[in-house]
Amino acid sequence: MATRQKSVKVPARAEVQEPKTESGNKGAADIQPAKGKLGVMIPGMGAVATTFVAGVEAVRKGIAKPIGSLTQMGTIRLGKRTEGRSPKIKEFVPLAALDDLVFTGWDIFEDNMYEAASKAGVLDRYLLEQIKPFMQSIQPRKAVFDHNYVKKIDGPNVKKGKNKMDLAEQLRDDIRQFRKSSGASRLVTIWCGSTETFIEPSEVHQSVKAFEKGLAQNDENIAPSMIYAYAALSEGVPFANGAPNLTVDIPAIYELSRRNQAPICGKDFKTGQTLMKTILAPGFKARLLGVSGWYSTNILGNRDGEVLDDPGSFKTKEESKLGVLDHILQPELYPELYKDIFHKVRINYYPPRGDNKEGWDNIDIFGWLGYPMQIKVDFLCRDSILAAPIVLDLIMFLDLAQRTPELKGIGIQEWLSFYFKSPMSAPGLYPEHDLFIQSMKLKNTLRHLRGEGLITHLGLEYYD
Numbered sequence: 001m002a003t004r005q006k007s008v009k010v011p012a013r014a015e016v017q018e019p020k021t022e023s024g025n026k027g028a029a030d031i032q033p034a035k036g037k038l039g040v041m042i043p044g045m046g047a048v049a050t051t052f053v054a055g056v057e058a059v060r061k062g063i064a065k066p067i068g069s070l071t072q073m074g075t076i077r078l079g080k081r082t083e084g085r086s087p088k089i090k091e092f093v094p095l096a097a098l099d100d101l102v103f104t105g106w107d108i109f110e111d112n113m114y115e116a117a118s119k120a121g122v123l124d125r126y127l128l129e130q131i132k133p134f135m136q137s138i139q140p141r142k143a144v145f146d147h148n149y150v151k152k153i154d155g156p157n158v159k160k161g162k163n164k165m166d167l168a169e170q171l172r173d174d175i176r177q178f179r180k181s182s183g184a185s186r187l188v189t190i191w192c193g194s195t196e197t198f199i200e201p202s203e204v205h206q207s208v209k210a211f212e213k214g215l216a217q218n219d220e221n222i223a224p225s226m227i228y229a230y231a232a233l234s235e236g237v238p239f240a241n242g243a244p245n246l247t248v249d250i251p252a253i254y255e256l257s258r259r260n261q262a263p264i265c266g267k268d269f270k271t272g273q274t275l276m277k278t279i280l281a282p283g284f285k286a287r288l289l290g291v292s293g294w295y296s297t298n299i300l301g302n303r304d305g306e307v308l309d310d311p312g313s314f315k316t317k318e319e320s321k322l323g324v325l326d327h328i329l330q331p332e333l334y335p336e337l338y339k340d341i342f343h344k345v346r347i348n349y350y351p352p353r354g355d356n357k358e359g360w361d362n363i364d365i366f367g368w369l370g371y372p373m374q375i376k377v378d379f380l381c382r383d384s385i386l387a388a389p390i391v392l393d394l395i396m397f398l399d400l401a402q403r404t405p406e407l408k409g410i411g412i413q414e415w416l417s418f419y420f421k422s423p424m425s426a427p428g429l430y431p432e433h434d435l436f437i438q439s440m441k442l443k444n445t446l447r448h449l450r451g452e453g454l455i456t457h458l459g460l461e462y463y464d
Helices: 026-030 048-062 111-119 127-128 132-136 164-182 209-215 224-234 253-261 274-287 301-309 312-331 383-402 414-419 433-450
Strands: 037-043 100-106 185-191 239-241 265-267 290-300 342-349 359-366 372-382
Touching: 026 312, 037 048, 037 224, 037 383, 048 100, 048 111, 048 127, 048 132, 100 164, 111 127, 111 132, 127 132, 164 185, 164 209, 164 224, 164 274, 185 224, 185 253, 185 383, 209 253, 209 372, 224 239, 224 253, 224 414, 239 372, 239 383, 253 265, 265 414, 274 290, 274 312, 274 359, 274 372, 274 433, 301 342, 312 342, 383 414, 414 433
Parallel strands: 037 100, 037 185, 185 239, 239 265, 290 342
Antiparallel strands: 290 359, 359 372
16 A cells, blocks of 8 residues: 655645645556456346346447436546546546446346336337347346335245345355356445335344344344345445445444445435435525425335335335435524424325326425525426436446445445435434535545545635
8 A cells, every 4th residue: 555645735725635645646556447347236126227227238339328427427627727627537537337347136026127127117118129138138036035124015036045144145146156157357236126114223233243143043123135235245245225225324234344345335316306405405505595394295106106105115215315404404503594494205106107206395495584485396207217327326436446445445435425315424424415515525535536636616826
């Protein structure tokens, strides 16, 4: 590992905080190159997973564009505004190439990815027919599933084992087998499965030793998603959690992640209504506009909507969605503006809408002298279309993290909070929900890794 260099003195008025190294890109030498294939392992091969995989193949064949993907289309500003340096992110940091991605997954249904995508109804038939042979080639492995944790769905393609530890070992065998059969040099696992019933952290979650004992004893507080996470991290494979499940947000998994240098991140892909909240709420706070109420309701008809029709699964999702405003608006610092906010979230299963979720928000705000105003938002979005580029970016960035000594051993990748409704952070540290701060954190992390100066936006030196 490189030795620490003496800090470079920076003018206090500078817009760019210079790196603490003598060489401008010294950090780049620490990142291993993205050589070979990158294996992507997906628990849950439903609408989100199939839309993501189909999209990657469509982009690889040149019949579509990766709209919404920061790793594929985003740029990053380097240095002062006067320097005009804004390379694409995929040219700035050594990311895996799309052509190097290979896929597998687990699902409780036996449909291959073409059949699953056709049933999900997200993508049109014309697009699917152009990539049909590729999608048909991806068959689901038998899943670890327990109807007690997801009550509204069931399926036949399920593993059987004498206890949860046995199921974890079967998953580990799947991972080892896929690594060998695919020829992948690196792997990433990303949960695209259903929202599980609400679970509170308990004693079994407090250490790897307690967790492994719980696996052997079939502890009811260990949900299937946790078994996947345990199996992946035990094999040294990074894990991203796209659902609001507890999954990797427990001390036992933190410990395992750090021990095996397998990065983790989560929870709950930030797609529709919560995306809008993390855009609007920072604006209200920046302008010191008060909020007295925020009523949110959704209708959606896909498998996610069906699952969330169960009160236990909805409770898990509700906890994820409700925490956003408190952390952004900070009512403890601004009691006159946000202490008494009434925040309500509803989700209703409505089959005719399919994957095309609709989110309504009624926001009651107040301004100068306390005069009330209202904002109404009706977001007719496509849930899986918004989620798919998030899945791609998380895979690319988690793979970058596992090749970066400074990141792979820290466990939680807080710099990826940008992609989550309920972002994970170090124990005792409040999460950052503001989308614009999250974006700055992500890009400054990339600048830091490449030895570039961090952007502060001060810029007084331009007026000296």
